Amino acid sequence: MGSADAGMDSLKLAAYGILLLPLLSFLINGLWLGKKSRTASAWLATLAMGATLILAVAVALGYRAEVLGHPEAFAFRSAVVWEHTWMAFPTGSGAFLAAEAGFHLDPISVMMVLVIAFISFLVHVYSMGYLRDAAASGRFFALLSFFSFAMLGLVVSGNLIQTFFFWELVGAASYLLIGFWYAKPAAVAAAKKAFILTRLADAFFLMGLLLVGYQAGGFDFAHLNHPATAAALDRTVGAGFLAFNLLTAGTLLIFMGAWGKSALFPFHVWLPDAMEGPTPVSSLIHSATMVVAGVFLTARLYPLFSAADITLLVVESAGAFTALFAAVIACTQTDLKRILAFSTLSQLGLMMMALGAGAPEGGEGFSSATGAASAAYSGSMFHIFTHAFFKCLLFLSAGAVIHAIHSNDIRKAGGLRKILPFTYAATLVAALALAGFWPLSGFFSKEEILHAALSNGHYGALFAGLATGGLTAFYMSRYFLLVFHGEYRGGEAPGARREGLLMTVPILILALPSAFAGWMGRGFFTEYVLPWPALAGQGAMAAAGDTLAGAGSWLPVAAGLLAVAGAGFGWYRYGLGKKTAGFPGREAPAWYRVIADKFYVDEVWLFLAKRVGGSWIAAPAAWIEVRIVNGAFDLASGFLRRLAFVQSLFHSGQVQWYMAVALLGLLLISGLGGYWIP
Amino acid sequence: MRDAFFYALCAALLGLAGVTVLARNLFRAALALLGVLLCTAVLFMLLRAEMVALVQVMVYIGGIMIFVLYAVLLTSELGGRMPGPSPVKIAASVFCAALAFGVVGALASRAGRADSGASADGAAPGPDNIASLKALGLRLLDPGPDGFLIPFELISLVLLAAMVGAIAIARDDKGRAP
Amino acid sequence: MNLTSCLVLSASLFAIGTYGLLTRRNLIAALMSLELMVNAALINFVAFARFGGPRGALPDPEAGSLFALFAVGVTAAETALALAIVIAVHRQRGHLDIRALDRMHG
Numbered sequence: 001m002g003s004a005d006a007g008m009d010s011l012k013l014a015a016y017g018i019l020l021l022p023l024l025s026f027l028i029n030g031l032w033l034g035k036k037s038r039t040a041s042a043w044l045a046t047l048a049m050g051a052t053l054i055l056a057v058a059v060a061l062g063y064r065a066e067v068l069g070h071p072e073a074f075a076f077r078s079a080v081v082w083e084h085t086w087m088a089f090p091t092g093s094g095a096f097l098a099a100e101a102g103f104h105l106d107p108i109s110v111m112m113v114l115v116i117a118f119i120s121f122l123v124h125v126y127s128m129g130y131l132r133d134a135a136a137s138g139r140f141f142a143l144l145s146f147f148s149f150a151m152l153g154l155v156v157s158g159n160l161i162q163t164f165f166f167w168e169l170v171g172a173a174s175y176l177l178i179g180f181w182y183a184k185p186a187a188v189a190a191a192k193k194a195f196i197l198t199r200l201a202d203a204f205f206l207m208g209l210l211l212v213g214y215q216a217g218g219f220d221f222a223h224l225n226h227p228a229t230a231a232a233l234d235r236t237v238g239a240g241f242l243a244f245n246l247l248t249a250g251t252l253l254i255f256m257g258a259w260g261k262s263a264l265f266p267f268h269v270w271l272p273d274a275m276e277g278p279t280p281v282s283s284l285i286h287s288a289t290m291v292v293a294g295v296f297l298t299a300r301l302y303p304l305f306s307a308a309d310i311t312l313l314v315v316e317s318a319g320a321f322t323a324l325f326a327a328v329i330a331c332t333q334t335d336l337k338r339i340l341a342f343s344t345l346s347q348l349g350l351m352m353m354a355l356g357a358g359a360p361e362g363g364e365g366f367s368s369a370t371g372a373a374s375a376a377y378s379g380s381m382f383h384i385f386t387h388a389f390f391k392c393l394l395f396l397s398a399g400a401v402i403h404a405i406h407s408n409d410i411r412k413a414g415g416l417r418k419i420l421p422f423t424y425a426a427t428l429v430a431a432l433a434l435a436g437f438w439p440l441s442g443f444f445s446k447e448e449i450l451h452a453a454l455s456n457g458h459y460g461a462l463f464a465g466l467a468t469g470g471l472t473a474f475y476m477s478r479y480f481l482l483v484f485h486g487e488y489r490g491g492e493a494p495g496a497r498r499e500g501l502l503m504t505v506p507i508l509i510l511a512l513p514s515a516f517a518g519w520m521g522r523g524f525f526t527e528y529v530l531p532w533p534a535l536a537g538q539g540a541m542a543a544a545g546d547t548l549a550g551a552g553s554w555l556p557v558a559a560g561l562l563a564v565a566g567a568g569f570g571w572y573r574y575g576l577g578k579k580t581a582g583f584p585g586r587e588a589p590a591w592y593r594v595i596a597d598k599f600y601v602d603e604v605w606l607f608l609a610k611r612v613g614g615s616w617i618a619a620p621a622a623w624i625e626v627r628i629v630n631g632a633f634d635l636a637s638g639f640l641r642r643l644a645f646v647q648s649l650f651h652s653g654q655v656q657w658y659m660a661v662a663l664l665g666l667l668l669i670s671g672l673g674g675y676w677i678p
Numbered sequence: 679m680r681d682a683f684f685y686a687l688c689a690a691l692l693g694l695a696g697v698t699v700l701a702r703n704l705f706r707a708a709l710a711l712l713g714v715l716l717c718t719a720v721l722f723m724l725l726r727a728e729m730v731a732l733v734q735v736m737v738y739i740g741g742i743m744i745f746v747l748y749a750v751l752l753t754s755e756l757g758g759r760m761p762g763p764s765p766v767k768i769a770a771s772v773f774c775a776a777l778a779f780g781v782v783g784a785l786a787s788r789a790g791r792a793d794s795g796a797s798a799d800g801a802a803p804g805p806d807n808i809a810s811l812k813a814l815g816l817r818l819l820d821p822g823p824d825g826f827l828i829p830f831e832l833i834s835l836v837l838l839a840a841m842v843g844a845i846a847i848a849r850d851d852k853g854r855a856p
Numbered sequence: 857m858n859l860t861s862c863l864v865l866s867a868s869l870f871a872i873g874t875y876g877l878l879t880r881r882n883l884i885a886a887l888m889s890l891e892l893m894v895n896a897a898l899i900n901f902v903a904f905a906r907f908g909g910p911r912g913a914l915p916d917p918e919a920g921s922l923f924a925l926f927a928v929g930v931t932a933a934e935t936a937l938a939l940a941i942v943i944a945v946h947r948q949r950g951h952l953d954i955r956a957l958d959r960m961h962g
Contacts, residue, residue, distance in 0.1 A: 653958025656767075656878050656886075660774055663874065667781045674785040684857045688865050695869055695892055699876030704885060711888045718895050722924075724857070725906045727917065730898070730924040737928050742891070742935045749884055749939045753946045763879045771878040779871035786863040786900065817918045818925075826922045833929050840933030848940035850947075 011062045014055045015081040015103040015156075018113065021048045021055070022120075022149035026142050034138025042131075045141035046124040049117070049148060056117035063110050068528065077528060078106035078222070080158065087161060091214075099161035099219045107528040108299060108381055112155035115388045119288045120148045122506040126396050127280040129502025130403065140180060140278070147173035151289050155296060159219040160209045160254075163297065167205075167257065170290050171198050177285060178277040190273035197270045197605075201260020208253025212304075215246060221300055230307035251304060251311040254297070262294030262348050264318040265325055269602045271345055275337035279399030282337060287344045287395055288388035295351045295384060302377060302531045306359055316356020320464035323349030325599070327471035331478065332596040335408050336398045339479050340391070343434065346468055347387050353465065354380035354449040357458045358531075374530045376456065379448030382525040386441035386517045390430035393510035397427040400503050401483055410482050417484040422504050424484050426511040431480045433514045435473035436563045443560070444518035448525075450555050469559055473566025481574040684724060691717040702759045708743075708750050715739045729814055862903035870896035883945065883952040887938050894931050898924050 025048035029041045059081075067074045083102030091097050124144060131137040150169035157163045172195075179191030213219040216229045223229060233247040263271040274286050285291070298305060298315060305311045326345035333339045358376030400423045405413055417424040433440035446469060453462040513520070594600070650661070694717065697710035715738050722731035750756075763771070821827045869892055876889025905920015946952055 651961060653961030655954055655957060660770065660878050663774055663778065663878075667777055670785060671781040674781075674788065681857055684861070688861075691865070692868055692872065695872045698892060699872055699880065699885075699889055704882060707885055707888060711891060714892065714895065718899065721899065722902055725862070725902050727902045727905060727921050727924070729921045730902055730928075733925055733928050734898075737932055742932055745935065745939055746884065746888065746891075749942055753884070753942065753952060754882070760882055760885070763881065767879055771875045774878055775871040775875040778874045779867050782870055783864060783867035786867060787860055789904075814918055814921060818922055824919075826926070829926055833926055836930060836933050840936050844936045844940035847937065848943040 011059055011066070011105075012082050014059045014062070017055045018052055018059065018117070019103070019149060019152055019156075021052045022145045022152065024048065026145040026149060029138060029142035029145060034142050036138075038137045041138040041141050042124075042128045045145050046121070046128060048145060049121040049124045052148070052152075053117040053121045056113050059105070060110050060114055063105050067105065076106060076222075078104060080104050083158070097214065097218065099159050101162055102158050103156045104158035104221075105156070107524075107530075108296065109155045111381065111385055111524075111529065112296060113152060115385060116148065116151050116155065116289050119388055119392050120144070120151075120284060122509060123280045123284040123392070123396075126283075126399070126503050126506040127278075129500040130280055130399055131278065132500075132502075134278075136180075140177075143173060143177050143180070144280070144284070147177065147285060147290075151293070154293060158221055160213060160221070160224070161219050163300075164202075164206065164209055164257075167261070167293065167297075168202065170293065171195060171202070171261070174198075174274070174285050174290055177281040178274045180277055180281065184276065187276040190270070190276040194270040194274050196609075197267055198260045201256050201267055204253045205257025205260075208250050208256065211246070212250035212254065215250070224301060225303040227303070227307070230304055234307065245309070247304075248308045248310060251301070251308045252314065254301065255305070255311060255315060258294030258297045258352075259318065260294075261297075262291050262352065263322075263345055264294075264349060264352060265322045266601055266605075268322060268326065268345050269598075269605050272338050272341040272598070273602075275335070275341050279337070279395060279402065282341070283392045283395030283399070286341065287391040291344065291348055292351065292384045292388070295348065295355065295380060298352065298355050299377060299381060299531075302355065302358075306373070312356045312359035314356075316353050316359070316458065316461055319349045319352030319354070319356055320461050321349070322346070323353060323468040324464050324471075325349075327468045327475065329595055329598050330475045331471065332592060334410050336401065336410050336413070336479075336483070337395070337408060339410070339475065340394055340398060343394075343472065343475065344391060346472065347383070347391070347434075350446070350449060350465060350468060351380045351383050351387075353461050354383065354452060357449070357453040357456055357461045359456070359458075373452075373456075375448060376452035377531045378525045378529045379445065379452050381529045382448055382521060383445035385521055385525070386433070386445045386514075389510055389517055390433040390440075390442060390514040393426060393430040393507055393514055394434070396503070396507050396510070397423045397430070400507065403503070410479070412489055413483045414486045415484070415488040420484075423507055426507045426514075427480065427484070429511045430514045431476045435476045435567060436469050436559060437473075437567075438556070438560055439518065440515050441513065441518035441521075443556075444522055446559065447556055450559060454555055466559060466562055470562040470566040473563040474570045477567040477570030478574050481570065485575060680724075687717055687721055687724070691721070702762065703757070704750050704754050704760060705756050708747055711746070712739065712743050715743060729811065859903055859907035862899060862907070866896040866899040866903065869893075869899065881954055883942050883954050883957075884939075886954060887935070887942070890938075891931070891935070894927070898927055901927065 025045050029045055033041045033044060063079070067077055067079050071077060081103040083100045083104075085098060086101040087099045089097040124141070127137075127140065127144065131140055134140070147170065150166050150173055154163055154166035154170060157166060175191045175195040178194055179187050181187045209219075212224065212233065215233055216224055218224070230247060233250065235246055236243050237246050238244055260267045271286060271291065275282055277286075305315070323346045326342045326349060330339050330342035330346065333342060354376050356376075358373035397420075400420055401413060401416060402408055404416065404419060407413075429440065433442040436442045436446045446465070450462060450465050453459075453465060691714060694710045694713040698707050698714060701707040701710060715734065719731045719734040719739070722728070722734060817824070818826050818830055873889045873892030873896060876892065877886055880886045880889060901920050901924045905917050905923070942952065945957070949956065
């Protein structure tokens with residue numbers, strides 16, 4: 001273990017730096033530099049993020065050399081780089097329920113660290129161009145650094161407490177960034193909506209966290225994922241109709257947090273509204289990193305979740321439904337960023353569905369590390385990886401388009417390939433990747449997901465995945481053709497300003513992984529990104545490999561054909577110079593209007609908030625606060641005031657009153673004294 | 679005989695005191711006070727403290743009372759009728775006065791109820807107990823523990839301070855430089 | 857005439873003086889009541905000097921007279937100052953109403 005320790009030590013400095021650099025950049029920019037000089041703060045944040053990226057690459061390389069090179073020394077290929085005791089709750093008789101603050105590396109956290117650092121750095125560079133004319137950009141860069149710090153802290157944590165801590169920080173950063181232009185009422189409303197909805201979900205997360213942690217005797221992932229823990233928790237508590245299975249309830253409650261954060265139906269309503277924030281925010285937070293935190297958490301606790309009887313089924317159903325639901329809505333939207341937002345929702349649904357599809361048919365536990373489960377797990381993580389690149393690129397290019405035409409509306413775009421040639425090319429790559437065209441990255445990650453569903457017998461999920469793929473190709477081709485082809489439909493001439501370098505270069509850089517991440521990452525994901533029981537035994541890895549190569553080879557062909565069909569239908573409707581096909585106004589049929597209005601889910605939430613939250617809960621609470629609590633205080637203070645008034649009568653200024661009082665006092669003292677003194 | 683005179687004197691004293699506190703005319707009250715002081719002086723004579731009676735007449739009546747009369751004459755309309763106090767005030771003051779009478783009287787008579795009882799009852803001590811002027815003078819300037827030398831010195835300071843203070847308070851500041 | 861009657865007399869005079877002090881609205885009238893109270897004390901001094909004190913203390917006419925002397929002297933000083941204040945108040949306000957002198961109110 002000596003060499004392993006030495007290797008880990010060399011990574012320690014880099015690991016500290018990865019968290020400290022964004023934090024310092026946030027503090028310096030937020031407290032001082034942001035107000036002082038906008039340019040300097042932008043440079044500081046970007047350079048700090050660049051340094052973090054370099055450190056992340058160093059850590060990844062170190063991880064590959066140390067951990068992957070010496071698998072016998074590191075169980076489950078996970079290593080603790082540094083750790084400090086943070087909280088310890090005494091549970092009686094000298095025992096402690098402890099949580100550490102630490103930096104843990106294992107395959108998925110290394111992947112996430114790289115993705116976060118890379119995307120964040122590119123978004124920083126992009127923002128330097130996008131927000132060049134914005135007034136409060138100092139605050140923006142501070143918040144971007146803060147978000148990066150929080151997200152990095154989330155993925156490297158080794159226990160639920162640290163995860164929850166950074167989970168909330170990430171939510172706060174999202175709130176602050178969505179509402180960045182706080183003078184815009186729509187932005188403020190969107191920020192509140194996002195924060196309140198995710199906070200509601202997080203309340204359940206906390207409940208589940210505490211329940212599971214306390215009953216299991218620890219919060220560490222290593223402890224929670226152990227089969228003995230799952231077995232210990234699998235018991236019924238409560239009595240009568242309140243009885244529930246502890247494991248199921250706990251995991252479902254924890255999953256509520258992921259439900260909200262990853263915006264699955266019906267908690268998805270905050271994500272489209274979150275597009276009110278600046279486009280770099282949408283590309284970093286609400287497509288590539290924060291929203292996948294829910295998927296990440298589910299993956300982290302995969303052995304525990306799969307030991308519960310219905311949790312993975314719930315995961316899969318929610319994911320599948322969201323994928324289809326959002327894809328359908330995306331076909332009718334007219335706001336550029338909202339199309340992409342619904343696309344993100346759909347892809348997130350796919351990722352969740354993939355994790356759920358790893359459960360063996362019949363819902364048995366995880367004691368057998370089936371190859372299909374490994375395939376589903378690695379497919380989901382692979383899709384996070386590829387999706388981050390092309391979705392981020394799509395958002396950044398949408399930002400460039402918005403900058404050029406000064407509007408978010410797709411009806412005002414068109415023919416922009418002449419003005420934004422580089423953006424056009426890169427967006428083409430990303431759109432094709434998202435739609436799942438071979439040989440781009442999206443094809444491979446979606447392939448793994450569909451294979452896992454097929455070989456595990458989850459035909460519902462398989463159908464949902466295929467249908468979503470077809471719809472994705474359709475709406476992406478609609479988006480692409482309406483924006484870049486055809487004639488320009490806007491009012492004035494689009495911004496003749498040449499594509500800014502700061503905005504174009506990140507877009508171009510992202511095109512590379514969008515195209516090639518499939519080839520690059522595939523080996524890593526199939527071999528190392530596997531759930532822990534699979535990692536424990538060598539045999540399971542081979543099984544995973546077999547699954548991918550063998551049966552069901554008709555699947556990629558089918559998926560590819562669906563993609564082509566979807567894109568073709570889009571070309572038919574929106575290409576070929578057809579200008580107005582696709583913007584039905586009020587004369588649209590009723591079913592179209594329902595879809596375009598997003599199935600009125602937002603209105604349901606609004607009603608719940610206003611009527612249930614407002615009239616039934618908040619108003620009585622306010623009454624109690626005003627009348628009873630405040631009333632008690634007023635009573636006390638009124639009493640004191642009257643007491644003081646009575647006392648003030650003794651200070652009337654009237655000499656004879658003073659003399660009378662003095663005389664009485666004197667008589668009292670002398671009388672008493674005279675009778676006690678013998 | 680002597681007792682009858684004493685009781686008549688008491689009656690006069692208390693009656694005049696009543697006039698002092700109840701008269702609505704200030705000048706009349708001042709004259710009543712003058713009467714009280716005279717009766718007190720006579721009482722002192724009865725109690726064989728001639729020196730004190732002398733001092734009472736000369737200083738109290740001849741000095742203080744004149745001063746009070748001056749003040750009265752300078753500051754008020756002589757024929758004027760002052761307003762009386764409110765009933766609440768009267769009741770409260772009567773209560774305080776009664777209380778004062780009770781406490782002071784009880785204390786004093788407890789002190790006066792000597793345990794030996796020998797000289798409590800007015801048995802006049804021998805003629806050599808009379809304070810003669812010479813004895814008083816010697817006692818006044820006696821530096822020993824029984825003497826009154828130190829109070830004598832101190833009271834001169836007190837009187838000086840009072841003089842200076844009175845002048846400072848009452849002088850007219852209008853024509854002076856600030 | 858004995859000690860008790862003298863003490864009763866002085867207590868009554870003290871009480872009358874108290875009533876006047878607390879009741880009178882004119883400043884000089886209140887001062888005059890104060891004089892009554894001082895006189896009551898003087899009578900007390902002289903009575904004890906003549907008849908003797910508690911626990912069989914012998915009468916000491918000299919001490920009693922001298923005490924009374926000093927009391928008169930101090931009273932003179934106090935009256936002088938009080939009447940100086942009366943003059944000053946009258947000069948400033950034009951009246952001597954004791955109820956108007958409440959600047960220490962609060």
